[in-house]
Amino acid sequence: MALLDVTGVSVKFGGNMALTDVSLAVESHTITGLIGPNGAGKTTLFNVITGLQDPLRGKVAMNGINLDGFAPHDRSQRGMARTFQRIELFGSLTARENLQVGAEIKRAWDGGEVRAGDRVDSAIELIGMAPFADLRADRLTTGQARLVELGRALVTRPKVLLLDEPASGLDADETEYFAKILRGLAKVGMAVLLVEHDIPLVMKTCHTIYVLDFGKVIAVGSPAEIRQNQLVIDAYLGAPAEVEA
Amino acid sequence: MGGSIASYPTGPRGNGSGNGSGALQSDGRQVIPDQPQPPSTPLLELRGVRASYGRIEVLHGVDLAVPAGSVVALLGPNGAGKTTTLSVCSGMMPPTAGGVYIAGRRVNGAKPDQLARAGVCTIPEGRGIFPNLTVRENLQMMTYAGVSLSHIEEAAFTRFPRLTDRRTQVAGTMSGGEQQMLAMARVLATDPALMLLDELSMGLAPLVVEELYGIVAQIASSGISILVVEQFARTVLGVADVAAIMLHGRVVKVGHPKALEKDLSAAYLGADGI
């Protein structure tokens, strides 16, 4: 039993299976990658896990507890946090306030020892968002906004962290720094599920990688195994071109 | 080749035919004085196009040309600005600087529906169909391009017999491949001068993608100029006459696909693939 277990999840949109019988396990202390071409169903899977989308079949469990019928906020209170592919910051608040909201909601439900403000300050420092902490969120660059979204998820002290393309829009330095943060989070025990198009980043940071194509898991393995997998290569590149010019 | 681009009456600048293509052509020649003479004015040309979402600029001066009758593939990693470039071409997004020229006419600020009626056929990312309309109603929407419904039905059902049985089916309940075929039917039936194609392969099985690109090749052979944005590098290279790589909001490399292929796969996969 892993910290987060997804078993046999299928989702149907109209006549299309967005996900077909997808299962995956995310352990604490590890970073798990989820890759695949655009439209493979990665974000849909995140929505199922966090409760924003009801699956047709299948279940999501945390620590062995079936989360069926749990509202998104219930799931979050059990230690789940996520970021969004299309950034979902609170645009009318500052970057700092975005984190504050997260920390305060967390405190409101578990009445933790740590002051919300302290938690926010340490997250700001960890992510290195001090230079733009007091800008309104809708005025940030994509890279900054992604970091703020990560910070907002972190202040809820999640056990499982779901990141949806967190590095898209980051420059090379930011990405490098971001990889360090990720490893650090895994080191302190978090289970990270990472959807990312920046494959070098995924290869560098992840312990296990799931490859999703056309709504199905077509491969699971270590980065080295995935790199060799012909199915994966085809999924990404398409079948070798047969129409010669 | 059909399409009414050549008779497109009003550019945002051009009032009628007074300073029509002649002026712009000579303008174009001034700009690139001692090039090896291109055979004719490119059907689509972007010159120094910049575009922003709100305050964030995403295209920093894109230059790109689609010669008449050729297929140009626009490749590059996520976030490079490919789709934005296409949006600028289709009129969905106004450029903040630079010029978009279609058949030599500057069309900055032309509305997408004007361009569509003038012979620009855009198939956007993620299925260019109306999911809650039936197949037939989807075909009916294509008549805005100025072609009769019976003609469209004939063209669509001849090329895609599969759609015939699904005439009254709600399009969103068809398989992804069928949906994409329905979208492609617009090109086949309305006979445009220029096709803009975005991420045809998204979410589709490789076999289906292959089939679809067969259709693209067929469309290309009928003389329609095509600009295609794609992440499936290999698939599209087989069809393309020219490939252009975008990185960080600029076109950084243009060349013959064969010459580029080796280069490309390394570059491309580094940022986007495996």
Added chain:
Amino acid sequence: MHSVALLAQAGGNDLFSNFLAFTILGIVSAAIYAIAASGLVVTYTTSGIFNFAHGAIGMMGAFTYWQLAVKWKWPTLLAIAVVLLVIAPAFGWLIDRVIMRGLEGTSEVTKIVVTIGLTFGLIALAPVIWSPRENRKVQPLFAGNKFELGSVSITYHQIVIIVVALAVAVGLRLLLYKTRPGVSMRAVVDSRSLVQLNGGRPNRSSALSWALGCSLAALAGILIADRLGLEVLSLTFLVINAYAAAIVGRLVSLPLTYLGALILGLVENYAVGYLPTNPQFLTDRDIDLTTTLRIAIPVIMLFIVLLILPHAPLRAHGLQRSREGVEKPTWAWALVGFGAFIVATATVTLFLSDKNVVSWSKALVFALIMLSLVPLTGFGGQISLAQMTFAGIGAVTMAKVGGESGNLLGIVLAILIAAAVGALVALPALRLRGIYLALATLAFAFFMDKVVFSQKAVFENGSLSVGRPPFLENDRVFMVFIAVVFSVVGIVVVWLRLGPFGRRLQAMKDSPAACATLGLNLTVTKLQVFMLSAGIAGLGGAMFGMLQKTATPTNFEALSSLPILLMAVAGGVSMVSGALLGGLLYGSFPVISEAIPALSSLLLVAPGLIGISLGRNPNGAANEIGTTVRQAIDKRRGRIEHDKEPSKFRAPMEPHLEVETLGIDRGFGPEDLALIDEVVRLDEEVVASGPP
């Protein structure tokens, strides 16, 4: 009521005849509701704007028909044709063109408020054109003609209504499924941009949907005018029944809307026939349910349907760059502001006439009630159309509890009871989208107006006396007291905005999906803010009663909440100062109108006009003033103005200079190659080093 007449028509007490008669009447009502509701649905699905003014437009249609057919004696058919095919569609087209097009990029709140402004404007405009002193009547079509079905007689007019409703159903079906403009209207719902890419013009579809919607509204208005009479409010509120029907179809499905209309029409009429009369013990306590419950059936149905409607899934919509949003308050500004406000009020009382003290006090009370919308609408993005109703609850509580001497415990209870009632009203709608909360509150306001406030047990003989404590007996002192109460509540609101709860509300408005994934229970949060808001409105109502020393049901009728929302939004509903400004503006209308009678009709329409204009400046006047003042002060202090919009991207639309050096055929610069090399190298590095 019409049904009584029909009972007579039905002849005798024959059980079956009765049933048949009520069924036919039910179907006739249903037909009218269906026509009205389908217009609402067509406009909403195509343009995404819920037209609260639908009923008011129907009312205008009925009046226009009267003008042509009765006053100018045009042939009936010609008059109907001109109204339905020319005037109403033109009006719809005009609304779309002038008002609705400007609403892109505004919040749902603004969109709703604009149509409410339109409603209010039309309601105020109608009596200006058609003086209420004149007695108007519209004859049913084919007046006097009827035929017998068994022992029941059916008028030709009723037949026409049923046939027209069926024709509308068939006609809409044909239009929407068989014609290109109709298919385009549905296509716009799927994807506006794809319609454009096909060469269609989505704006035309929107215009068509408004024209069609207005025409259907007018049709419903004309058909029902003989029964309801040419009365502005009852015709306007006919649409509440249409809402109930449309909600059955979740505002999108026409067949379900017709079904909803049928259920509503039948239930309403069976209730007239079969609902038992009032039990004795209730009549003794001056409560009458017999008539009132029947009036309330659409409202009750609306609530039941809201309870049944499935939960709308939360969707991530990406970071929105809205043109709405105001600066946060700061404590320094707020405290100085409130201090200045109280001092200014105290000073002003010394110079005002006795009469004007009361008028301006009223303005301050309105400001207090508008303040109740600041946390709810301004911070939380939720809409209530029942603030005056909550105020009414507060006023009644104050009257009953406070007694002669104005026991201040009454104020406390006024707040608590209003908040508790608010919770009951909001609960069914809170798990749904914002538009449903607005509908639920409007229905509630209507219910309270017609059913509860009309009870003898509530308002005794049509008015209640409200006492003030002795130290507030003087009107000038009371005015200062209102200012103090406003300031105290204002401070609470500012404190909320600067604290966790305010942030949470703001966050909820920006992205409900993100809030939920952070662990926030959205329903509870919305409930909290709705109760707070209702409580403040209740406080405002108690003050209102104390100010006038009486409270009457007319002070708190359903309609009176509309200008409260309109003026609050116009003043700036995200700011305490906006509520104050809105209240003062609203309160100034009667004062000006008394001083310059020529302006009085214009001033009646003013809130509507202001509401309509909100598309242009959705942040309200207070923000505009505040920004200007701040900039002026900053300038004087010699601060460097930091330009929030970097100007470097606003390059002129000229071909870029680099065109000469870049271009399709140019070679690659070293920079470009380096970029690609970088990418390749990164990739190779990974291959070499492998994962950690």
